[in-house]
Amino acid sequence: MKILVLNAGSSSQKSCLYALKEEALPVQPPSPLWEAQIDWTHHEGVAELKVKTIHGAILKEELKAESRQETVEYMLQTLWQGETKVIDNLAEIDCVGHRVVHGGDKYHESTLISQEVKDAIANFAKFAPVHNPANLQGIEAIENILGEKVPQIAVFDTAFHAKMPEEAIVYPLPYEFYQHGIRRYGFHGISHQYVSQRAAQLLGKDLTSLKLVTCHLGNGCSLAAVKNGHSIDTTMGFTPTAGLMMGTRSGDIDPGIIIDLLRRGHTGEQIDDIFNRRSGFLGLSGVSADMRLIEQAIAQGNARAKLAYDVYVHILRSFIGAMIATLSGIDALVFTAGVGENAADLRADVCESFEFFGLKIDVEKNNHKPVDRDISTPDSSVKILVIHTQEDWAIAQECIRLTQLVTSH
Structure with a gap:
């Protein structure tokens, strides 16, 4: 086939x-x-x-x-x-x-x-x-x-998040907005689904028994809280602009900023350009949207690049904490995508905040370019996995599943 x-x-x-x-x-x-x-x-x-x-x-x-x-x-x-x-x-x-x-x-x-x-x-x-x-x-x-x-x-990409409970998808706006499709949809679903399944394989557990926080960190970034094999919360929303700080996207901001920009004469197209293409790492650092170049700039003493990195880590820690609260616990924290798979220092800095409840990263494992591997210490109460996301293979699996379903009927 x-x-x-x-x-x-x-x-x-x-x-x-x-x-x-x-x-x-x-x-x-x-x-x-x-x-x-x-x-x-x-x-x-x-x-x-x-x-x-x-x-x-x-x-x-x-x-x-x-x-x-x-x-x-x-x-x-x-x-x-x-x-x-x-x-x-x-x-x-x-x-x-x-x-x-x-x-x-x-x-x-x-x-x-x-x-x-x-x-x-x-x-x-x-x-x-x-x-x-x-x-x-x-x-x-x-x-x-x-x-x-x-x-x-x-x-x-939105399908994996389709079973999120209503309280996770409805915005606190006038209800008629929800009736007209303005709600949280979530994205990166193919990646979150794949790494969740792969995490269960690596841990030798049934996916339905696990509480996972999956971190898709690339130029675009999102988290998912995965319970019983389904996404029950995620950081991206009505559009992929929401949630975490990203390469060029702002992530969550005070909506009053948009109102202020409109009052100053900015058009909708200009505001879209600001939040989607001129913000995030690129906007804060003035250097690049690429984490590798940000790290080089930090090593050279660039203060704005360091600020951008610190803001990114602060926001990422905050949202991971929120996902853990939604799950009422966590069995494994999963890092994936270009940044998640390759930025060892970032993984260490993020995990440092969660040592208080027993999450411990193995420094040596973390620094040796792990692929589909547990990088937590033996006594860590939470597993830390680095998984290479394979969206193409996940799509192929869906093709097989659906064609077999059609053939069987």
Whole structure:
């Protein structure tokens, strides 16, 4: 069974092809036959394409980025053409899975894509104007290449948070706002779901028996409180701007700041730009949104970079404490994504605040680039895990689950 995965972001398109035996799913994520990435931010008007295969073939190419859909279609041709060819013809692809950022309050699980689903994805673009249109373009590109007979599955980033209790999703605003869809949705759900399942595997426990706080820390950041295998609280909200401080996003702020900015003459578009693209690490430090460059600046004595880091850690500790309170305890604290997986000093600084209830980090384990490993000390009352998030494999698993469900019926 060959499953193609498309993971579209605001400025990039990641894709991979898995070849699996239907009778037995591997416990460990398998290596894809083919992986490709398009970066639309490399140069203005130019897309950078990178492709590699399990056999070692590598392709790097710059393309004119006149049409996003045409660029995606060109990327997919490298599956069956040229040095990166891994299949002989399109008929070998059994299913295509797509990451879709926003499923609104309608889609609580992965769904076989139909015209109705496409219309809904387009409609929910009002909540995710950068991501949902890109997700839809990937779906339409596949239809153009493979036709409508190959099943396509939408795996929603919001779905993992769909079972949060009402008190966790309703904002303390006039109730009619909630009735019109203004509520907490949560994001990074595919990642939070994957690392929760992987944490249970590493701990040798049933996921439904665990209380987990999962920390997805990258350029975008969010936490999830996971109980009985479900998210019961999360930090992102109506949009991905909410919650933690991030690379360029502010996270939670006093709404009075927005009112003040409006009174000073800022437009809605300018305010959106401030909170989504000019805040966070970039805005505070004036250096970069990249944690690696922030750490370098701190080492060179940059006071603003140090302030940005301290604010980030302060906010992260506060929200982790809130998630633990929501769970009424914690069995494991999980770090994942680019920053969570690679910033050893950050993990140590965050964990330091929770030593008072027996959480203890092993310094040596923490500093040796752990992957899918427990980095707590033997006497720690709470496990500390570093897990490499694999959203593409999580999407592929959802494709397998859904196609088997359809076949069984």
